[in-house]
Amino acid sequence: MIPLRAAEIAAIVGGRLHHVDPATTVTGPAEFDSRKVAPGGLFLALPGARVDGHEFAPAAAAAGAALVLAAREVDAPCCVVEPTGRPEGNSDAYAHDPDGSGAAVLAALGALARDLVDRLTPAGLTVVGVTGSAGKTSTKDMLATILGGAGPTVAPAGSFNNEIGHPYTVLRADAGTRFLVAEMSARGVGHIAHLARIAPPRIGAVLNVGTAHLGEFGSRETIAAAKGELVEALPAAAAGGVAVLNADDPLVAGMAGRTAARVLTFSAAGDPAADLRATGVVLDELARASFTLHDGRGGAHPVRLRVHGAHQVANALAAAAVAIAAGIDPAAAAAALSGHAAASAHRMDVRTRADGVTVINDSYNANPDSMRAGIAALARTAAARDGAAAVAVLGEMGELGEAAVAEHRALGEALAEAGVDALVAVGDSPAVRALAEAAAGAGITSVSAGDRPAAVRAAARILRPGDAVLVKASYADGLWRVAEGLLDEGLQDEGA
Structure with missing residues (x-):
């Protein structure tokens, strides 16, 4: 964030100052957690499901916050914005916000972020947007690695990709920032368009259109309509x-007609008509891909990824295409991809215990497409070892609506097709029961576990030295605790 006087902030967000000198300058970052406030920072008094940030404003001020952005007067230096009703963008963001105070602070936060982008863009800031049903975070992390080698780069931590995390990330930029990478998610039509208004991108990448959030959207075509809002927001090629x-x-490729921007295509399948493509893809024993990246300019560059899963090839190509569009040399982009390590927690985090059991922790989130990618990586890892079993510890894929039971049943069948030997199904919802029943019907050893501790015990009984296990579910299931428990099981086996 660039230094701003309290009076400037009030003018930008349409607020009024209370208990603060208008000349007071905010010099630190914006925070919505009072425990993380830095001296000179801006505290965001956002209401939550359990606590209201307004109650923590005095503590934030005591910790050094120069100003509190609030929807009502608090006992601290503050800029007060009036409640405005429901927030623009994701309408589910403040279901617990009956008085509109959260929407007011959120709107002010977005206005502040937009003002910052408008100030920094003429000075050389390039904003990049990334969206897709799967792979957004991995691609964003790759981009941060590539672009970071060319200049100061800001990218969201983890999956800060909604109407709160997006402007929060934008405000991390300052006068020295050259690249701002924005990961953009949507739970409905109009959400990505809203995020793009907060930080207008010059380059935008659409990775895929899958079935994530099918319950909210209703169809893949509607998902494509929402994801394509990113390319519609881009400036013209000129x-x-x-x-x-x-x-x-095909649903992504068809978005070319929805933008006035120059179109740059990529193909993990090696389509010679694509601008960037991969050939000679080979996976090692831990499902890490090596391939040749063809840059569309006649160059061919070797890439050896350190992240796991064949699906990472498409993510790497997308990141390389964005980087090249931003002016990065293709050879430098390929070299940076080869040096990139996983940066976000619980996403294809692969670790091998002392007894040779490999734990693939991809538990941060799940949808049918990412589940199949994780299963493919699991099967590849087990197949590379003589006699090793492939064990899947899976929970529920959320937000699939009426398709939930059918999608989980199809996933159980997909486990058998991939050669998975055993399933531990975590939870007792109709969807998880359908997963377990389909897997058992396809001949897979299937065990049901009611909670995370039971899942750890069940998987520990199945696993033998040298086996591979995938742990994956939607975020709400918190299955990273299972992955951590299985790694601890290995330590206990050693007598630690």
Whole structure:
């Protein structure tokens, strides 16, 4: 964040100052957790499901916050914005916000972020947007690695990709920032358009259109309509706009007609018509891909990824395409991809215990597409070892609506097709029961576990030295605790 006087902030967000000198300058970052406030920072008094940030304003001020952005007067230096009703963007963000105070602070936060982008863009800031049903975070992390080698880069931590995390990340940028990478999620039509208004991107990448959030959208075509809002928000080609599209996904490739930006395509399948493509893809024993990246300029560059799963090839190509569009040399982009290590927690985090059991912790989130990618990585890892079993510890894929039971049943069948030997199904919802029943019906050893501790015990009984296990579910299930428990099981086996 750039230094701003309290009076400037009030003017930007349409608020009024209370208990503060208008000349007071905010010099630190914005925070919505009072425990993380830095001296000179801006505290965001956002209401939550359990606590209201307004109650923590005095503590934030005592910790050094120069100003509190609030929807009512508090006993601290503050800029007060009036409640405005429901927030723009994700309408589910403040279901617990009956008085609109959260929406007011959120709108003010977005206005402040937009003002910052408007100030920094003429000075050389490039904003990049990334969206897709799967792979957004991995691609965002790869981009941060590549672009970070060319100049100061800001990218969201983890999956800060909604109407709160997006402007919060934007405000991390300052006068020295050259690249701002924005991961953009949607739970409905209009959400990505809203995020793009907060930080207008010059380059936008659409990775894929899958079935994540099918319950909210209703169809893949509606998901495509929402994801395509990113390319619609890009400037025209003459103004430097570039849309990076997946040539292997017809719904994404079809977005070319929705943008005035220059279109740059990529193909993990090696389509020679794509601008960037991969050939010679080979997976090692831990499902890490090596391939040749063809840059569309006649160059061919070797890439050896350190992240796991064949699906990472498409993510790497998308990141390379965005980087090249941003002016990065293709050879430098390929070299950076080869040096990139996983940066976000609980996403294809692969660790091998002392007894040789490999634990694939991909538990941060799940949808049908990412589940199949994780299962493929599991099967590959087990197949590379003589006699090793592939064990899947899976919970529920959320937000699938009426398709939930059918999608989980199909997932159980997919386990058998991939050669998975055993399933531990975590939970007791109709969808998880359908998963377990389908897997058992396909000949897979299937065990049901009611909670996370039971899942650890069940998997520990199945696993033998040298086996591979995938732990994956939607975020709400918190199955990273199972992955941690299985790693601890290995330590206990050693007598630690």
